[in-house]
């Protein structure tokens with residue numbers, strides 16, 4: 001069967017660090033590899049580069065169109081894309097999958113969509129394609145929410161989540177035409193690699209552990225080494241929790257060295273408490289890249305703030321984790337959460353913590369109840385109807401305690417204290433000196449866009465333009 005896999009444009013990205021991250025659609029590449037292995041024809045359309053789903057549909061004549069929905073902010077865009085596909089090809093089967101679709105499918109129950117994939121697509125989608133091809137009933141395929149006869153029903157759950165090596169390597173050639181456009185922070189092009197999936201922790205704002213039942217699955221060492229060897233010089237490791245398994249992490253570092261795989265840049269995501277007990281692992285990994293960055297969810301500037309998020313780690317671990325990483329010459333990119341109900345004192349506490357520990361290379365996102373989390377269930381009644389794009393972690397979803405204007409003055413001031421403020425500690429010239437000449441236009445454009453985050457009036461205007469509106473949930 002001809003299968004078209006679509007990565008929609010996420011919609012509004014006026015605020016936040018979106019301009020710094022445009023990574024390849026790795027989930028679709030794994031899905032593509034699974035389908036190719038079973039003899040199907042696969043096209044991946046990345047609409048972030050070339051809009052127009054209908055054009056791709058006409059060109060590839062698909063029997064099934066899979067649309068990925070990774071984050072809650074994309075729900076409205078995904079439905080709009082499904083409607084465009086439906087108009088262009090009334091008979092194609094339209095399936096939506098991806099993290100947000102599986103974690104919270106409710107907003108996607110739309111007549112333009114035939115089914116939602118609730119679990120690993122690599123296992124489910126080939127079964128669905130083959131069922132459709134032989135004219136069978138899709139209700140026999142596990143892991144789906146299916147629209148039939150005007151109602152939505154769930155098919156049986158997957159008996160067992162598949163081993164990640166079911167599909168050894170992603171079909172990266174399906175997006176080769178966009179490779180030079182995939183970027184992350186200062187690096188371009190960038191390759192996205194997954195070595196493990198899931199997380200055993202239970203942070204209240206995170207939907208990863210809820211979706212996977214606090215499980216972690218790992219790819220084999222041989223597969224990961226092959227993927228690193230075949231990928232380019234700058235790598236973002238997509239794992240939610242890197243270095244989780246100490247023995248495997250040491251084995252993987254040794255295997256990469258033995259194969260002679262060294263990179264210009266690697267970015268991984270992990271936790272401060274894990275760093276505190278992993279100095280040996282981090283020392284083993286550090287030589288594998290000239291520059292090696294860690295993305296850390298620092299979240300809060302107090303123990304009370306961290307325990308309120310069920311972080312299961314304290315401020316002492318944040319401080320020690322950052323110290324250990326810096327001693328080993330890792331770069332630290334952190335993120336803090338800013339609460340809707342914050343007053344002046346919480347903002348000042350955060351500013352002092354950032355200044356004291358030199359954490360200006362951090363992002364500051366509004367603590368947003370993501371669908372699929374317990375936090376969302378707790379506060380859903382407080383959230384008025386509004387576009388899903390407001391769930392981008394840079395919008396207020398309800399009236400803050402100190403009022404919209406004052407909140408955004410303090411929020412913009414928080415961003416002004418970060419290195420992204422080109423009128424602050426790090427000038428535009430300092431940024432430009434860090435990149436190759438060919439990438440100067442890219443970094444200048446990204447920084448120009450992020451300056452909006454230092455302007456309270458930009459947030460306030462946006463807030464009033466999107467509260468309340470007709471679409472919603």
Ligand code: SF4
Pocket residue numbers: 199200201202203206207208209240241271297
């Ligand atoms: S450690 Fe990270 S991935 Fe794990 S639950 Fe917390 S935020 Fe989610």
